Amino acid sequence: MTVTVVSPHGGSVKARQALSDRFCSRLSTNDFLNRRVVSYQGNRKTPGLRWMKYKEGFSGALVAHLIAQENPCAVLDPFAGMCTAPLIAAGLGRRATGIEIMPVGIRAGMALAQAANGLSRNDFDKHASDLKNAIRTEDSASGLAFPHVRITKGAFSDRTEQEIARARRFLANMRDEGVRAVLDLACMSVLEEASYTRKDGQYLRWDRRADRPLRASVDLGHISSFNAALERKIDEITTDFDRLREQFGGGRPSLVNGSCLELLKDIPDGEFDMVITSPPYANRYDYTRTYALELAWMGFGQDAFSDLRQKMLSATVENKTKRDALAEFYGTHREAFDRAVRMYDGQCAIREVLNILEDRRDELSNRNVLRLIEQYFFEMALVISELGRIVCPGGVVIMVNDNVQYHGEELPVDFILSDFAEMAGFRCSTIWHLARGKGNSSQQMARFGRQELRKCVYRWVRRDDG
Numbered sequence: 001m002t003v004t005v006v007s008p009h010g011g012s013v014k015a016r017q018a019l020s021d022r023f024c025s026r027l028s029t030n031d032f033l034n035r036r037v038v039s040y041q042g043n044r045k046t047p048g049l050r051w052m053k054y055k056e057g058f059s060g061a062l063v064a065h066l067i068a069q070e071n072p073c074a075v076l077d078p079f080a081g082m083c084t085a086p087l088i089a090a091g092l093g094r095r096a097t098g099i100e101i102m103p104v105g106i107r108a109g110m111a112l113a114q115a116a117n118g119l120s121r122n123d124f125d126k127h128a129s130d131l132k133n134a135i136r137t138e139d140s141a142s143g144l145a146f147p148h149v150r151i152t153k154g155a156f157s158d159r160t161e162q163e164i165a166r167a168r169r170f171l172a173n174m175r176d177e178g179v180r181a182v183l184d185l186a187c188m189s190v191l192e193e194a195s196y197t198r199k200d201g202q203y204l205r206w207d208r209r210a211d212r213p214l215r216a217s218v219d220l221g222h223i224s225s226f227n228a229a230l231e232r233k234i235d236e237i238t239t240d241f242d243r244l245r246e247q248f249g250g251g252r253p254s255l256v257n258g259s260c261l262e263l264l265k266d267i268p269d270g271e272f273d274m275v276i277t278s279p280p281y282a283n284r285y286d287y288t289r290t291y292a293l294e295l296a297w298m299g300f301g302q303d304a305f306s307d308l309r310q311k312m313l314s315a316t317v318e319n320k321t322k323r324d325a326l327a328e329f330y331g332t333h334r335e336a337f338d339r340a341v342r343m344y345d346g347q348c349a350i351r352e353v354l355n356i357l358e359d360r361r362d363e364l365s366n367r368n369v370l371r372l373i374e375q376y377f378f379e380m381a382l383v384i385s386e387l388g389r390i391v392c393p394g395g396v397v398i399m400v401n402d403n404v405q406y407h408g409e410e411l412p413v414d415f416i417l418s419d420f421a422e423m424a425g426f427r428c429s430t431i432w433h434l435a436r437g438k439g440n441s442s443q444q445m446a447r448f449g450r451q452e453l454r455k456c457v458y459r460w461v462r463r464d465d466g
């Protein structure tokens with residue numbers, strides 16, 4: 001297979017073409033990999049994993065398939081999302097660790113791990129039935145109102161606010177922490193459905209009935225009441241309960257809430273023989289916006305939102321550079337950091353795209369995309385540099401990611417990250433691409449023509465000599 005790189009602006013493609021010539025022989029398709037399996041869609045019917053719709057996730061079936069193929073002892077996911085990879089790996093008896101910066105995902109993973117490993121069915125049934133009764137009462141529940149932040153104001157009707165407040169009061173008075181974690185997850189996971197909002201890639205989409213000024217709005221049609229949605233969710237959890245043990249009951253994963261840009265540093269050399277992960281894509285999706293309701297539910301205040309956004313891997317135009325802060329954080333133990341600097345600086349395809357975009361700075365819809373691209377790849381270089389240290393010789397990294405384009409210029413994320421991996425001591429064995437890639441946005445298509453962007457799963461093997 002050959003891939004011819006084209007710049008719609010007539011800019012240089014030399015570096016990207018060289019990268020493509022080097023890696024295109026590793027591109028292949030794989031019958032198992034399709035859109036369903038590499039996305040959350042594959043979890044829609046999976047007991048436990050269907051409780052929280054983490055739209056950016058991959059399926060448990062993908063993780064189980066990869067573990068069956070590679071047979072690892074110790075699995076890490078440094079961008080664990082709702083903890084799919086560590087939950088499945090631990091369920092299969094592997095030592096498993098997940099690092100995730102969004103507390104929403106960690107809360108979901110912990111509740112599921114707990115439900116599968118020792119929570120009493122009787123206790124759950126009793127409290128679930130009490131919660132159902134509590135939300136049906138019509139008394140007021142002052143003092144436990146939903147803790148709104150700016151971005152969530154007006155998300156619920158008055159009636160829904162009251163229903164949510166009753167559920168919050170019930171949870172606040174519960175003593176059984178294990179059951180509370182599961183019921184709390186049940187409530188958190190139906191907030192969107194009962195709201196005037198929907199997650200939509202980069203933003204929350206708002207219904208015009210919302211009580212707030214809106215620049216753009218849609219008609220979401222029927223919106224479920226919180227009570228009805230919660231009762232359905234509790235029934236779903238009840239149905240799943242006895243099947244959890246078989247899938248996730250093999251052990252508890254270690255789930256850590258924090259930034260892998262900092263936490264990887266403390267992991268000993270060669271600690272894992274498999275990494276299964278999917279970092280945020282370089283596509284401007286802002287998780288702190290789309291998960292605003294869930295974060296507010298957890299008590300995140302206004303300042304906590306911006307702190308979290310800045311700590312996440314840079315993938316939005318709002319992210320400021322963390323490079324100096326990371327250099328300071330690494331201090332004198334900075335071998336991995338210095339290697340990341342060399343990896344990033346030695347990668348000419350990123351520079352090539354940045355040069356073209358810098359020349360057309362005035363045409364960009366947002367000039368901060370330049371900073372986004374620089375920071376995204378630098379931070380990914382740091383993560384991959386650390387993986388080169390903590391994955392043992394012969395160990396593998398499997399990474400799911402999409403290519404992106406800005407202003408018509410494609411960034412071959414698959415080849416760039418695989419180049420980083422080879423600089424960090426891995427051999428890129430395969431880049432599986434889905435049979436159908438991702439179309440560019442309608443605006444980009446109108447300006448630069450149709451361009452299909454590869455959606456890929458990479459496999460890197462740690463060399464013995466790296």
Ligand SMILES: C[S@@+](CC[C@H](N)C(=O)[O-])C[C@H]1O[C@@H](n2cnc3c(N)ncnc32)[C@H](O)[C@@H]1O
Nearest residue numbers: 057058079080081082084101259260280312313
């Ligand atoms: C594509 S999602 C991964 C979803 C996951 N595979 C699953 O199945 O749920 C990327 C995740 O990376 C997380 N993330 C972003 N920056 C991070 C950081 N610095 N450290 C750890 N996790 C981070 C995001 O919050 C998001 O959940």
